[in-house]
Amino acid sequence: MTVTADDVRAKLKTIAGPDGADLVSSGKLSEIAVTNGKVFLSLTVDASAVKQWEPIRKVAEDAVKSIPGISSALIALTAERAGGAAPQRAAPAQQAGGASRAVPGVPGIEAVIAVASGKGGVGKSTTAVNLALGLRDVGMNVGILDADIYGPSMPRLLAIKGRPETIGGRMLRPMEAYGMKAMSIGFLIEEETPMIWRGPMVMSAITQMLREVQWGELDILVVDMPPGTGDAQLTLAQQVPLAGAVIVSTPQDLALIDARRGIAMFRKVDVPVLGVVENMSYFLCPHCGGRSDIFSHGGARREAERLGVPFLGEVPLELEIRETSDAGLPIVATRPDSPHAKIYRDIATRVSAALQKKQGVRAAPKIVIE
Numbered sequence: 431m432t433v434t435a436d437d438v439r440a441k442l443k444t445i446a447g448p449d450g451a452d453l454v455s456s457g458k459l460s461e462i463a464v465t466n467g468k469v470f471l472s473l474t475v476d477a478s479a480v481k482q483w484e485p486i487r488k489v490a491e492d493a494v495k496s497i498p499g500i501s502s503a504l505i506a507l508t509a510e511r512a513g514g515a516a517p518q519r520a521a522p523a524q525q526a527g528g529a530s531r532a533v534p535g536v537p538g539i540e541a542v543i544a545v546a547s548g549k550g551g552v553g554k555s556t557t558a559v560n561l562a563l564g565l566r567d568v569g570m571n572v573g574i575l576d577a578d579i580y581g582p583s584m585p586r587l588l589a590i591k592g593r594p595e596t597i598g599g600r601m602l603r604p605m606e607a608y609g610m611k612a613m614s615i616g617f618l619i620e621e622e623t624p625m626i627w628r629g630p631m632v633m634s635a636i637t638q639m640l641r642e643v644q645w646g647e648l649d650i651l652v653v654d655m656p657p658g659t660g661d662a663q664l665t666l667a668q669q670v671p672l673a674g675a676v677i678v679s680t681p682q683d684l685a686l687i688d689a690r691r692g693i694a695m696f697r698k699v700d701v702p703v704l705g706v707v708e709n710m711s712y713f714l715c716p717h718c719g720g721r722s723d724i725f726s727h728g729g730a731r732r733e734a735e736r737l738g739v740p741f742l743g744e745v746p747l748e749l750e751i752r753e754t755s756d757a758g759l760p761i762v763a764t765r766p767d768s769p770h771a772k773i774y775r776d777i778a779t780r781v782s783a784a785l786q787k788k789q790g791v792r793a794a795p796k797i798v799i800e
Contacts, residue, residue, distance in 0.1 A: 433499040435462040438469055441497055445490050448482040453490060460631050465619050466593075467501040469494050472634040475507065483507055491600075502596045504642065506634030536641055539573075541673035541785055542651045543704065544666060546696070548688025550657040553709040554678040555583035556755045557745065558654035560771075561676065563762035564778025566609055570649040573604065573611040575639060577666065578656040579632045582616030589758020593617060594643075601644045608763040613643050637669050650785070658688075659695040667699040673785055674704035676742065681708055681729035689730070693737055704784045705740035706730050707777060710747040740784065743777040746770070 439462060442453040453459060453473070460472040473490070475483045487507045494503035536542070545558035559574065566572045576584040584590065588607040594617055595603040604611040615635055645651065650673075655663055666672060675696045679689035693703050708730035713722045724747060734741040745751070751770055754761045762771045 433464055433467065433469075433497055435464055437497060438462050438464060438471070438494055438500075441493050442490055445486065445493055447486055448479065453486075460634070463631065465623065467499055468618055469500055469503040469505075470631060470635055470638075472506040472631060480507065502602075504634070504638045506637060536645070536651075536670060538645055538647045539651050540649050542640075542653060542666075542670055543673050543781070543785070544653045544655050544663070544675040544696075544701070545678060546655040546663065546675055546692050547657050547678045548659070548690070548692040549685060550581075552657075552678050552680045552685055553745070554657065555587060555654050556751065556760075557676075557678045557707055557709055557774075558652055559584070559587045559755070559760045560751075560762045560774040561778055561781065562610060562652040563608060563760055564775040565650055565652070565782060567762065567766070567775055568779055568782050570782065571647060572609075573613075573645050573648045573651045575643075575651055575653045576612070576614030576616060577636050577639070577653050579615050579635055580656060582614045583654065584612055584614035585616040585621065586758060587755055587760060588612055590617065597644055601642055602639075604643050604645060608760065611645060611648070613639050615639070636666065640666075640670060659691055663695060664699070667696070667701055672701045674702040674781075676704050676781060677706045677739075678709050679706060679730045679733075680710045681723070681726040685725075686729050686733050689733065690737070693739060702784075703739045704781055705742035706734040707742045708744045711744035713747040716749065740780065742780050743773060745773055745777075 439454055439459075442459065443455070445453050447453060447456050447458070449456070458473050458475055460474065463470040473483060473487055484507060487505050491503050491505040494500060494505070545554060545561060547554040555576075555578070562572050562574045574584065576582045588605075588610075590605045590607050590612065592605070594605055594613070597603055602613065604613045605617055606612065640651075640653075653666060655666070675692075677689055677692050677696075679685045689706065693706075696703055708728075710725050711730075712727050713724050714720070715722070731741045731744075748770055750765070750768065751761050754764060761768060762774045765771055
């Protein structure tokens with residue numbers, strides 16, 4: 431039996447909110463996404479009514495799960511304050527007996543860092559995977575979250591197939607590869623399925639993959655961000671105290687303009703910028719050994735120095751990195767003795783050192799759009 435959004439809507443129509451109106455008539459429902467028996471949607475309510483709506487959200491989620499043909503359902507409660515405040519999702523309660531060393535709302539995770547870029551096509555996801563593996567190699571217990579809802583890369587980069595298991599009807603068990611736990615919307619949908627979602631759905635999905643996945647004990651969770659400075663970045667900065675952000679850019683001026691925007695955005699929401707990586711920094715011909723600076727060279731280093739942020743390293747434009755990434759065989763894991771794997775490990779060592787300098791836990795900022 432194939433369940434449709436109309437089937438879900440019919441079930442939600444039987445559930446009344448605090449004001450007595452059914453959920454469908456209330457106007458608080460987002461678009462309903464149904465994919466392979468999995469349902470995603472959000473309820474947008476006034477921030478002052480979050481406590482009243484949380485039990486309704488749970489009832490609605492359980493009701494949707496009871497529909498024959500539905501294997502899991504995730505309903506987010508997104509709160510809006512009057513005056514144009516950014517949406518805020520009510521954080522689920524901490525699990526009983528949760529780890530003491532944990533990011534608020536994410537039991538067991540000691541630190542979360544974002545790998546971001548101001549624009550697409552600069553090799554951010556490849557950098558995120560190899561950075562995470564480099565952090566693993568320097569002794570950290572690492573997970574990776576693919577927050578790029580519209581263009582998830584982790585299933586391909588890590589050669590992971592299959593679907594995550596549901597634990598207790600709510601939590602998801604992360605997938606694993608190369609000694610890392612991983613989660614991506616790409617594990618829940620077919621590779622060619624377009625994600626035609628608006629902002630609230632994207633924010634809900636990211637928050638759920640962060641908080642409603644059984645990550646276990648992690649020293650660090652690396653988040654591969656979508657390119658740009660939009661909903662996903664603001665959601666993570668608002669919902670969790672990020673320990674820092676790594677910015678990936680190519681050396682040419684066009685990419686650096688967008689990298690500046692990324693650095694400025696993280697600074698505006700009080701997230702430390704751990705440093706800048708210059709990807710596709712240069713090209714060494716495998717035949718003659720000659721060097722070509724295809725995208726210029728050194729631009730990211732100069733920009734980092736100008737903005738007063740650390741420069742983490744240069745990664746060349748290299749056929750071996752591209753081939754291993756496309757094959758789901760990231761170079762740090764499968765060719766650890768190569769000079770390119772060493773570059774990523776050196777970057778990971780610098781990121782680790784920057785994190786160790788961080789004292790205490792930064793409170794998640796409140797973002798208000800004026």
